[in-house]
Amino acid sequence: MNIDELLQRDSFIERGARARAQALLDPGTCRELAGPFERLHSPWLAMQQLVTQADDGVVVAKGLLGGRPTVVLAIEGAFQGGSMGEIGGAKIAGALELAVRDNERGVPTQAVIVFETGGVRLQEANLGLAAIADIQSGIVALRRYRPVVGVSAGTVGCYGGMSIAAGLCSYFIMTREARLGLNGPQVIEQEAGVAEFDARQRGLIWSLTGGEQRVATHLADACVDDDTAAVRAAVADCFARGVPPVHRSDRAADFLACLAQVDTTQQATPDDVRRLYGKGLA
Amino acid sequence: MERLEYEFAAGQPARGRTVSGVVSSGDLEVLLEPAGAGRTTIAVQTSVDGYGATWQALLARVFGAGDLPAARIEINDNGATPGVVRMRIEQAYEQVNETGGGA
Amino acid sequence: MMDTAPHSTSHSTAHPASRGAMWLRLLTGGARPLHDWSTVRACDGILAGRPARYLAIVPDADNGFPRARNGEVGLVEGWRLAQAVRDVIDEDRDRAVQDKRPIVAIIDVPSQAYGRREEAYGIHQALAGAVAAYADARRAGHPVIGLIVGLAMSGAFLAHGYQANRLVALDDPDVAVHAMGKASAARVTLRSVEALEQLAARVPPMAYDIKSFASLGILHEVLRLTNLALPDEQDLALVHGALEAALADILSDPRRDLANRLQGAHRGASRRVRELLATQWEAAD
Numbered sequence: 091m092n093i094d095e096l097l098q099r100d101s102f103i104e105r106g107a108r109a110r111a112q113a114l115l116d117p118g119t120c121r122e123l124a125g126p127f128e129r130l131h132s133p134w135l136a137m138q139q140l141v142t143q144a145d146d147g148v149v150v151a152k153g154l155l156g157g158r159p160t161v162v163l164a165i166e167g168a169f170q171g172g173s174m175g176e177i178g179g180a181k182i183a184g185a186l187e188l189a190v191r192d193n194e195r196g197v198p199t200q201a202v203i204v205f206e207t208g209g210v211r212l213q214e215a216n217l218g219l220a221a222i223a224d225i226q227s228g229i230v231a232l233r234r235y236r237p238v239v240g241v242s243a244g245t246v247g248c249y250g251g252m253s254i255a256a257g258l259c260s261y262f263i264m265t266r267e268a269r270l271g272l273n274g275p276q277v278i279e280q281e282a283g284v285a286e287f288d289a290r291q292r293g294l295i296w297s298l299t300g301g302e303q304r305v306a307t308h309l310a311d312a313c314v315d316d317d318t319a320a321v322r323a324a325v326a327d328c329f330a331r332g333v334p335p336v337h338r339s340d341r342a343a344d345f346l347a348c349l350a351q352v353d354t355t356q357q358a359t360p361d362d363v364r365r366l367y368g369k370g371l372a
Numbered sequence: 373m374e375r376l377e378y379e380f381a382a383g384q385p386a387r388g389r390t391v392s393g394v395v396s397s398g399d400l401e402v403l404l405e406p407a408g409a410g411r412t413t414i415a416v417q418t419s420v421d422g423y424g425a426t427w428q429a430l431l432a433r434v435f436g437a438g439d440l441p442a443a444r445i446e447i448n449d450n451g452a453t454p455g456v457v458r459m460r461i462e463q464a465y466e467q468v469n470e471t472g473g474g475a
Numbered sequence: 476m477m478d479t480a481p482h483s484t485s486h487s488t489a490h491p492a493s494r495g496a497m498w499l500r501l502l503t504g505g506a507r508p509l510h511d512w513s514t515v516r517a518c519d520g521i522l523a524g525r526p527a528r529y530l531a532i533v534p535d536a537d538n539g540f541p542r543a544r545n546g547e548v549g550l551v552e553g554w555r556l557a558q559a560v561r562d563v564i565d566e567d568r569d570r571a572v573q574d575k576r577p578i579v580a581i582i583d584v585p586s587q588a589y590g591r592r593e594e595a596y597g598i599h600q601a602l603a604g605a606v607a608a609y610a611d612a613r614r615a616g617h618p619v620i621g622l623i624v625g626l627a628m629s630g631a632f633l634a635h636g637y638q639a640n641r642l643v644a645l646d647d648p649d650v651a652v653h654a655m656g657k658a659s660a661a662r663v664t665l666r667s668v669e670a671l672e673q674l675a676a677r678v679p680p681m682a683y684d685i686k687s688f689a690s691l692g693i694l695h696e697v698l699r700l701t702n703l704a705l706p707d708e709q710d711l712a713l714v715h716g717a718l719e720a721a722l723a724d725i726l727s728d729p730r731r732d733l734a735n736r737l738q739g740a741h742r743g744a745s746r747r748v749r750e751l752l753a754t755q756w757e758a759a760d
Contacts, residue, residue: 106394108391123755123756124751124752126401126403127403130744130747130748130751134680137677138678140419141373141395141418141419141448142395142448144401144403144446150752152756168395168399169394169395176744176745177744177748179745180744180745180748181748184748184749184752184753187749188752188753210629210654212655212660212664213664213674213678214681215654215660215681215682216652216680216688217680217691217745218680219629219632219633219652220691220693220736221745223637223638224736226633226637227733230610231732250629251629251630251654254602254606254633254634255603257597257599257600257604257606258603258606272593272594272598272599273587273593274663276659276663277589277655277659278589278590278591280659281586281659286542286590298595304597307597309597309600337607338600339557339604339606340557340561340607340608342555342561342604343558345600345601345604346551349554349596352539352592352596354540358596359595360595363595363596366596367596
């Protein structure tokens with residue numbers, strides 16, 4: 091982008107979850123469900139004297155996208171790191187379940203999930219984990235009917251159990267700033283030591299798990315500029331492609347064939363992964 | 373964590389409902405809904421204890437004139453400065469005045 | 476009863492902590508694993524007089540990926556689990572729903588594998604492979620039962636067992652379900668381990684022990700055995716009985732989703748959210 095484009099751009103990253111959901115749906119069609127005025131505050135955070143957000147950090151917005159019935163599940167990364175608690179998780183899972191019910195009745199409702207999350211909210215641990223299992227079940231059920239499109243723009247990225255949910259999506263869109271990985275750098279350093287992963291090495295982190303790398307290695311489908319129109323266009327493009335003939339999560343044989351070629355005595359470099367997956371997963 | 377409640381004289385009911393801000397560190401969320409004419413109630417949930425007097429003073433500055441649209445306001449605060457609190461309240465009122473709400 | 480995996484490089488029969496390997500052996504009568512895989516074992520067994528497929532993750536000190544040698548679910552484990560489950564789906568593809576074979580996930584997984592190689596090669600995607608396979612098996616009509624015999628932690632549990640129709644757990648101090656180990660959880664939440672433990676004592680979803688987990692209403696049954704480390708005939712009968720009861724419960728349930736986990740007192744908010752969404756769903760159009 092040149093300077094004019096940079097000044098004109100409408101950053102998607104800087105938008106909160108509500109504004110992201112509104113931007114993705116066709117103008118005038120966006121209606122929020124189970125919103126902040128329902129006051130679904132987390133009982134578990136309140137029990138620990140932690141301030142709660144009235145929507146528990148998840149926005150459910152229903153409307154049209156390109157004229158098609160669509161529900162957007164947008165996670166607010168600024169609240170508790172976008173972590174999944176009982177209520178926020180139930181909003182996503184419940185909406186996916188209703189989208190499945192729509193399709194069973196002949197209404198082709200599709201879903202977008204905006205992942206800005208570190209995974210399970212540890213203050214709700216097992217209820218967050220259970221909710222993520224429900225979300226994963228919902229994605230697998232819905233994606234047979236209509237694509238489930240995942241987006242991660244940053245700055246939180248997509249980690250923990252929700253990165254597994256991301257891996258279930260029909261398509262996954264990232265920006266360069268976003269990261270997609272299972273374990274955060276801090277956790278790997280804690281569990282495996284600083285030689286395995288130095289959590290302060292930002293270059294290392296993005297080179298392995300950033301949007302560009304994930305797209306180059308076929309673990310994500312599009313890397314877009316941080317621009318709302320670009321994100322919206324990429325989402326629409328994915329829906330237009332329809333349900334993929336084979337989901338990425340169903341390519342066990344291809345992935346195992348690639349992994350069999352890994353020299354496990356060496357650490358992995360970004361180029362190693364590009365070489366292997368670039369060929370084996372094309 | 374502390375809960376505080378306030379009440380101020382107000383004008384006609386606000387024209388809609390809206391939400392502004394997020395409960396991130398140093399920020400707050402403001403929920404604004406119409407209330408009966410003449411009275412605004414404010415329920416504050418805040419992560420920082422012992423600042424009741426500061427809240428009272430700040431809210432008195434914002435609502436003390438008694439002519440803002442009557443609203444039921446809920447504030448979920450995570451350690452915002454008074455300046456940020458005021459900004460989010462004003463943002464909420466702007467949002468209801470512009471579009472009649474929309475959350 | 477010895478494991479007889481063909482030319483196995485696994486030393487897991489010598490590994491003292493592998494309850495997963497032990498229970499797989501006990502429940503299948505020592506059946507040979509179907510593949511030459513060291514950490515993912517799929518065996519044919521019997522459940523309620525019918526053929527069933529049993530799956531377990533076991534440790535291998537010589538595993539290729541160095542961060543997946545203690546029973547963790549790593550890259551290869553995730554994808555092989557996916558393959559093992561999809562094999563069952565494919566083999567039973569032409570059978571009527573009531574004839575789809577049960578799949579029993581024997582769960583003893585300390586965590587997902589933590590490592591640079593894992594992140595580089597997309598362990599999140601490998602685990603997604605297993606999740607999708609188990610979920611598809613359940614939706615195709617296979618009764619999927621998870622039996623927690625040790626640890627059921629975070630991503631590893633999501634991949635291996637958490638998509639089951641029913642979950643059964645053994646009642647023992649070494650049996651635990653959680654989203655993150657204590658040391659890491661303390662670091663991430665900027666608290667001491669002691670402070671976390673104190674919180675867990677009064678916030679049920681934060682606790683690690685199986686009784687607290689049971690109070691969330693997600694488990695179908697919790698089993699008290701006489702000797703968890705060396706189960707006797709009675710213990711084995713108890714476990715078989717519980718698996719059979721879970722199977723019967725699944726077969727009598729017209730729903731093959733995870734809705735049966737939402738009944739507990741501690742999941743009231745989960746139910747309320749769904750009710751609210753359903754009420755507002757149609758009105759929004």
